[in-house]
Amino acid sequence: MITTNLKRFYDPTFVVNEQYKESLPDLQNGPASSIEGADVPIQQVGISNFKIPLKYPTPTGELLTLETSVDGYVGLDAGKKGINMGRIMRTFYKFKEDVFHPDKLEEVLRAYKYDLQSQSAYLRLSFSYPMIMKSLRSDYEGYQYYRVAIEGKMDEYNRFSSFIHLDFEYSSACPCSYELAEHARETRDVAAIAHSQRSVANITVQLNEEMFIDELVERCREALKTETQVIVKREDEQAFAEMNGAYQKFVEDAARLLYEVLNDEERVKDFVIRCAHLESLHSHDAVSRICKGVPNGLR
Secondary structure, three states: OOOOOOOOOOOOOOOOOHHHHHHOOOHHHOOHHHOOOOOOOEEEEEEEEEEEEEEEEOOOOOEEEEEEEEEEEEEEOOOOOOOOHHHHHHHHHOOOOOEOOOOHHHHHHHHHHHHOOOOOEEEEEEEEEEEEEEOOOOOOEEEEEEEEEEEEEEOOOOOEEEEEEEEEEEEEEOHHHHHHHHHHHHHHOOOOOOOEEEEEEEEEEEEOOOOOHHHHHHHHHHHHOOEOOOOOOHHHHHHHHHHHHHOOOOHHHHHHHHHHHHHOOOOEEEEEEEEEEOOOOOOOOEEEEEEOOOOOOOO
16 A cells, blocks of 8 residues: 655645746647647637536617526647637636627627637527417417527638527428328328327528527528417417418428528528428438538538
8 A cells, every 4th residue: 555644635824925826737738749739720629518507688779688608719829839718718707797699709809819828719609599479379478498609700810700509399281281281181081180290390590680599589480480389379379270281391491481581681601501390200311501602601
């Protein structure tokens, strides 16, 4: 058994002074000779999924405080061993009382580049965004939650770009299944039900100017019509069945409908849409993906 004379206790009264801090080892700022592997730049180094409550604006002027998962990264040049990981969080905490929106990320990214002496920086804030949704025919309303992320990037020339990511859930009634069900009724007097399924559109938009999350959700509702519901009584369920009948869609239709409304939105510079219909007929999903088509843009 190996024994030492080291003290084996934690002293809560110990006070760290500047001289002691200077004596602490600092391996991350070690010489290039200490680098393991290829001495090449790394595009993103940082921390992911640290949690913090942040304030977000709404079109009415109300502020929502939402638990947010933060991913923060900077670029690491060749010849550098590592970065100060703790500084990623400490820098962000300087802004913890601010109101966050896509353009606000530019200020944080500039602070990242300065505090960590990096050429580039990246930030992503992920949260669940609540909006009140009214029932279709009954006099009820409830909270619909949307998976949202706002993202910012800044390159070595201080060029900033911002994005909103949104997951929008809707119902998709299959036009082919509807026609086959009607054929069975008309030709053989057989009861048949067209299939529909919960579907999701994963949307990324690059902004020309500020846009509220609520407004992006409204564009999706305008395009697809059949958003999944929060509170449903019998009259609402019947209304939803009628909506699915009126707005049947293949996955290709959903992508084109979303393209149409986003392409007409002047505040959106670029976008990419991925629609997935989580099939009730098949054991696999139907997927369609479409982008605006900007040269060297989102793909």
